[in-house]
Amino acid sequence: MSTMGTPTDSTGKSLTDYPRPSVAVDVAVLTVDEVLKVLVVERPDGSYALPGTFLHPGERLADAATRALRDKAGLTDVVFHQLAMLDDPERDDRGWVLSMAHSAAVPAADIPADAQLVPVTETADLAFDHADIVRFAVDDLRRRCAAEVDPGGFAGESFTVLDLRTLYEVIYDRSYPKDTFRRHLLHGLEPTGELRREGTGRPAEIYRRRAAPLPSSTAAFLLQ
Amino acid sequence: MSTMGTPTDSTGKSLTDYPRPSVAVDVAVLTVDEVLKVLVVERPDGSYALPGTFLHPGERLADAATRALRDKAGLTDVVFHQLAMLDDPERDDRGWVLSMAHSAAVPAADIPADAQLVPVTETADLAFDHADIVRFAVDDLRRRCAAEVDPGGFAGESFTVLDLRTLYEVIYDRSYPKDTFRRHLLHGLEPTGELRREGTGRPAEIYRRRAAPLPSSTAAFLLQ
DNA sequence: CTAATAGTGTCTCTGAGACACTATTTG
DNA sequence: CAAATAGTGTCTCAGAGACACTATTAG
Numbered sequence: 001m002s003t004m005g006t007p008t009d010s011t012g013k014s015l016t017d018y019p020r021p022s023v024a025v026d027v028a029v030l031t032v033d034e035v036l037k038v039l040v041v042e043r044p045d046g047s048y049a050l051p052g053t054f055l056h057p058g059e060r061l062a063d064a065a066t067r068a069l070r071d072k073a074g075l076t077d078v079v080f081h082q083l084a085m086l087d088d089p090e091r092d093d094r095g096w097v098l099s100m101a102h103s104a105a106v107p108a109a110d111i112p113a114d115a116q117l118v119p120v121t122e123t124a125d126l127a128f129d130h131a132d133i134v135r136f137a138v139d140d141l142r143r144r145c146a147a148e149v150d151p152g153g154f155a156g157e158s159f160t161v162l163d164l165r166t167l168y169e170v171i172y173d174r175s176y177p178k179d180t181f182r183r184h185l186l187h188g189l190e191p192t193g194e195l196r197r198e199g200t201g202r203p204a205e206i207y208r209r210r211a212a213p214l215p216s217s218t219a220a221f222l223l224q
Numbered sequence: 225m226s227t228m229g230t231p232t233d234s235t236g237k238s239l240t241d242y243p244r245p246s247v248a249v250d251v252a253v254l255t256v257d258e259v260l261k262v263l264v265v266e267r268p269d270g271s272y273a274l275p276g277t278f279l280h281p282g283e284r285l286a287d288a289a290t291r292a293l294r295d296k297a298g299l300t301d302v303v304f305h306q307l308a309m310l311d312d313p314e315r316d317d318r319g320w321v322l323s324m325a326h327s328a329a330v331p332a333a334d335i336p337a338d339a340q341l342v343p344v345t346e347t348a349d350l351a352f353d354h355a356d357i358v359r360f361a362v363d364d365l366r367r368r369c370a371a372e373v374d375p376g377g378f379a380g381e382s383f384t385v386l387d388l389r390t391l392y393e394v395i396y397d398r399s400y401p402k403d404t405f406r407r408h409l410l411h412g413l414e415p416t417g418e419l420r421r422e423g424t425g426r427p428a429e430i431y432r433r434r435a436a437p438l439p440s441s442t443a444a445f446l447l448q
Numbered sequence: 449c450t451a452a453t454a455g456t457g458t459c460t461c462t463g464a465g466a467c468a469c470t471a472t473t474t475g
Numbered sequence: 476c477a478a479a480t481a482g483t484g485t486c487t488c489a490g491a492g493a494c495a496c497t498a499t500t501a502g
Binding site: 384385386402403406407422423424425426427428429 | 479480482483
Binding site for chain 1: 490492493494499500501
């Protein structure tokens with residue numbers, strides 16, 4: 001790096017002398033719809049990829065990601081995070097393109113009806129290295145769900161413990177004993193005082209998420 | 225994104241029509257030398273920054289980081305990881321420069337004698353947003369040290385439990401009870417069978433790290 | 449009543465944490 | 476012997492996990 005305010009790096013070479021990579025952003029939008037799925041968009045050649053775009057001049061990565069989600073997938077107000085920078089020089093046939101991978105978790109209800117969702121287990125033929133991004137995103141989601149109750153809001157504003165357990169069993173692809181699950185996850189919930197009566201059986205209490213992070217013992221329980 | 229093999233994006237605009245950012249890498253090299261410190265290099269204007277460099281054409285980020293560590297800090301064979309992409313368009317006076325922040329942990333003994341180390345608590349006047357990178361790196365180090373015994377090898381090949389406890393007390397900036405610390409960390413250690421006699425008192429057993437990851441209960445203990 | 453689902457009392461067993469003890473050295 | 480440091484036996488208490496029980500509904 002060099003003296004601030006001068007257009008040279010520490011070797012005296014002008015910054016503009018370096019050929020520069022294109023920089024892209026890609027977002028793995030995860031949702032739960034029976035199984036864990038990821039949103040994909042069709043490309044001109046008929047293949048599928050995660051929604052993404054090139055970074056515009058002076059634009060921030062987060063703004064580019066927001067733009068990609070809006071323009072390619074019709075999604076707004078999505079919270080996302082950086083995952084990793086993908087930098088294989090051969091990853092894009094069109095040239096030297098780095099991509100900042102992001103992940104987001106969006107309730108199925110908030111995803112436009114015409115969007116295409118594929119199970120995260122069936123991403124082998126996504127374009128570029130996007131199957132890798134999906135793997136990163138699933139790992140990231142599991143870590144987040146172990147630290148906080150349903151950070152993506154998959155279960156909506158309020159829900160029963162059974163709703164939540166069913167959700168977590170999908171996300172972690174395993175089952176949990178109902179009593180231990182309840183006692184663990186209650187630490188991150190607060191009762192609304194309402195009940196859900198549905199079919200036969202005792203009505204279920206309805207909870208909402210508490211801001212508090214889950215204790216690390218809960219993370220240990222969820223992650224096995 | 226666009227059809228593979230064609231030089232246009234989905235709007236039909238050529239890739240080369242977009243002005244592109246410069247991409248840099250910066251590495252926060254952490255070490256423990258009485259306190260937790262980070263390696264800095266002096267810049268031509270006399271200010272200090274983390275070692276970094278611009279990405280060369282077709283180069284991978286990891287290779288650029290390796291090059292920066294070798295050329296700017298005289299370090300080789302360092303293991304590092306991506307932390308985050310810093311993308312404030314105003315972060316570098318010289319123009320539009322994105323930087324991939326990395327972290328590494330290196331034993332003090334492996335750092336060249338002429339390198340400059342500053343405590344991680346005194347990074348406020350580093351150039352650019354490098355103080356932010358140091359914060360990310362310290363958080364990252366603490367997470368890694370809770371998942372595995374001394375992943376940076378700060379304590380060397382072999383060490384006593386007291387060595388390790390002293391090290392962890394520096395990294396986490398707190399103290400730990402000796403018996404509980406011992407019982408927890410022993411899960412990630414294997415005895416060498418050797419003893420260290422030093423001054424008065426019973427000789428200490430010497431251990432080395434085991435490959436096994438620490439149980440999550442140990443992470444909970446270390447992180448409070 | 450039965451069937452069905454929600455939620456909890458409670459037992460057991462593990463293990464964290466704390467204290468104080470034993471073990472092994474030097475002088 | 477005393478002083479110093481390393482390591483452990485053990486007690487207590489909290490809590491995870493499992494089982495079976497109670498609670499509350501529909502029919």
